[in-house]
Amino acid sequence: MSDPGxxxxxxxxxxxxxxxxxxxxxxxxxxxxxxxxxxxxxxMREALDLIGKNKISGxxxxxxxxxxxxxxxxxxxxxxxxxxxxxxxxxxxxxxxITIHEYDxxxxxxxxFSKTKVGRLPVVDANNKLVGILTKGDISNGLLNAxxxxxxxxxxxxxxxxxxxxxxxSDRTSLILRYAIKKxxxxxxGAASNRIKKALLRLGASKQIARKxxxxxxxxxxxxxxxxxxxxxxxxxxxxxxxxxEAYDDGPGIPDIEKAMTPGFSTxxxxxxxxxxGAGMGLVNINNCVDExxxxxxxxxxxxxxxxxxxxxxxxxx
Amino acid sequence: xxxxxIIDKLELSLLTEEKDFSDIQIRSGYMSDLxxxxxxxxxxxxxxxxxxxxxxxxxxxxxxxxxxIIITEGAQVNQESINxxxxxxxxxxxxxxxxxxxxxxxxxxxxxxxxx
Numbered sequence: 001m002s003d004p005g006x007x008x009x010x011x012x013x014x015x016x017x018x019x020x021x022x023x024x025x026x027x028x029x030x031x032x033x034x035x036x037x038x039x040x041x042x043x044m045r046e047a048l049d050l051i052g053k054n055k056i057s058g059x060x061x062x063x064x065x066x067x068x069x070x071x072x073x074x075x076x077x078x079x080x081x082x083x084x085x086x087x088x089x090x091x092x093x094x095x096x097x098i099t100i101h102e103y104d105x106x107x108x109x110x111x112x113f114s115k116t117k118v119g120r121l122p123v124v125d126a127n128n129k130l131v132g133i134l135t136k137g138d139i140s141n142g143l144l145n146a147x148x149x150x151x152x153x154x155x156x157x158x159x160x161x162x163x164x165x166x167x168x169x170s171d172r173t174s175l176i177l178r179y180a181i182k183k184x185x186x187x188x189x190g191a192a193s194n195r196i197k198k199a200l201l202r203l204g205a206s207k208q209i210a211r212k213x214x215x216x217x218x219x220x221x222x223x224x225x226x227x228x229x230x231x232x233x234x235x236x237x238x239x240x241x242x243x244x245x246e247a248y249d250d251g252p253g254i255p256d257i258e259k260a261m262t263p264g265f266s267t268x269x270x271x272x273x274x275x276x277x278g279a280g281m282g283l284v285n286i287n288n289c290v291d292e293x294x295x296x297x298x299x300x301x302x303x304x305x306x307x308x309x310x311x312x313x314x315x316x317x318x
Numbered sequence: 319x320x321x322x323x324i325i326d327k328l329e330l331s332l333l334t335e336e337k338d339f340s341d342i343q344i345r346s347g348y349m350s351d352l353x354x355x356x357x358x359x360x361x362x363x364x365x366x367x368x369x370x371x372x373x374x375x376x377x378x379x380x381x382x383x384x385x386x387i388i389i390t391e392g393a394q395v396n397q398e399s400i401n402x403x404x405x406x407x408x409x410x411x412x413x414x415x416x417x418x419x420x421x422x423x424x425x426x427x428x429x430x431x432x433x434x
Contacts, residue, residue: 026345101428103345126319126428187398190377194406197381214381215357222353276370281354288358 021146022107027100030142031123031132037062038071042089044079047071060122060130061093067122067130069093099124102131106142109134156204164203165240174239175203181224181247183231186275192234193218196245203238209309213243216289216307219282220247223305226272228252232302243309245290250302257295261287319344319428321386324365325411328423330388333395333410334403342385342409347429349421353378360384365429367420373399380406390417 036054038047040063051059051073058072068090075092079085100109100121109121113136123132165173177199179192197214201207217234224232224247232249254260261283268278283305287293292308322339325332348360349367353374360366362383368375371393379387386409389395395410403410413420 187373189374190381194377194381211382218357218378218381219354275372275374276351276353276368277374279352279354281352281358285354285357 017147017150018143021143022110023105025106025142025146026103027106027109027123027134028102028132029146030106030138031102031134032138033132035060035130035133037130038089039063040068040088040090044076044085044087044089044092047089048076048085051076057135058120060133061089062130065129067097067099067124067128069095070097070120070122072119097122099128100134101126106139109139172239174237177234177236177238179221179234181221181231181234183225183228185225185231189222189225190218193221196234196236199236200238200243205243205311209243209311212289213245213307213309216286216309217245217247219286220245220305220307222277223247223282224249226268226277228302239311241310241312243311245307245309247305247307248302251299253299253301254295254297254303255299257297260295321365321409324386324424324427324429327427328388328413328415328420330411330413333389333400333412334408337409339409344385344429346431347421347424348384348431349417351417357382365424367417367424369393369417371395371399373402375399376403376406376408376410379403379408385409386411388413388420390415390420 036050036056036059038050038059038061040061047059051057058070060067061069061071071089071093075094079087079092084091098112098116098118098121100112100123102123102125112118112121119135121134122130123134125131164175177196179195181192193214196217197210200210200213205213217236221234224234228249229251230249232247235246235248237244259265262280263284264280266278266280272278283295286305286307290307291310292306294306295303297303320340321342321344324330324344325339343363344365346361346364347367348356348364350356350359351368351370356366356378360382364384365386365388366379366384367388367390369390371389375387376399388411390413392412392414395412400410
């Protein structure tokens, strides 16, 4: 492990996942809640007892619940050295506090730990009230727990998917979902996309994949509602290694696909824009969510939009 | 921050059914009146500030797992949208205040745009 050149593929993947987790996990998920706090009237002697008894390396100092300082074992040692163990904790505590927000990402705390010498960070909520304490040990434990959860989730997904795609033997197995979308049916706009997203989650897709598919297919669904002559169809084919979503209609066709792909370009009517559509970002959003997008369009046949998400690639990024 | 605190501090009126809002943690906020922008910008467990009041906002919020929508400038929401929101578990809140002012108040409460 010490030589990065010798990393195996599997350990390299694991490290990447830990780095990702540092961005995904919030402080609130890894911190120690309800930490032992010291009141401003506590003496250093009482603090020494409390810290020793609870086997902790420091504690926040509060006044009526408000965080005003933090006391570490170093501060205790200083007071012992000075022979002033009966002074108040307020004399020796650190007052220039670095705090961190409960919904900050773990990576923010890692930055603070590497930049400063502090060993523990008080965690505050939006009102600056103390809600927890964070040490490097909390982060390690939090990351390990998250990796464990990942592993369990992975096993569960594999178990679920195996029912459909592994127990059923064929040369090529897939599941097809079809939805008819009516022109101008704003009342049910997004209903099919929502069902598709839920179905993918049921089939064991990760939240990230289900979200990407949901967004892409929502844009396609609204295009059918807004821009077609007679509505159209959504077809989603789920295979073990990819999801192919397809929207097709019978017209009027897109005259200039390149132009339609330009961010901000829209042909939506004034009424439709007033409903929040017509940002000219629909096809751009689809393109950003999927691995491959193919548009075929003609005045005679109508428009087909293929949206492909490759699950093998997604699995390694997950 | 929990949704009940946001409702109280911003004096929002509840359009959908009552539930335990102190149990719903809001992690971030997003503001836009263009649905395609919301699709890319809004995060799960967020609050979305908009003056669009039609039924499409419910579908978008449900798809993105947005916890609550604050509809500004007293824009009128019809009963059908409210029913749909109740069905999908999306909380609809209303205020006479404008989007800019609501976003400012949320920011002051500590609701920012970056907590994923």
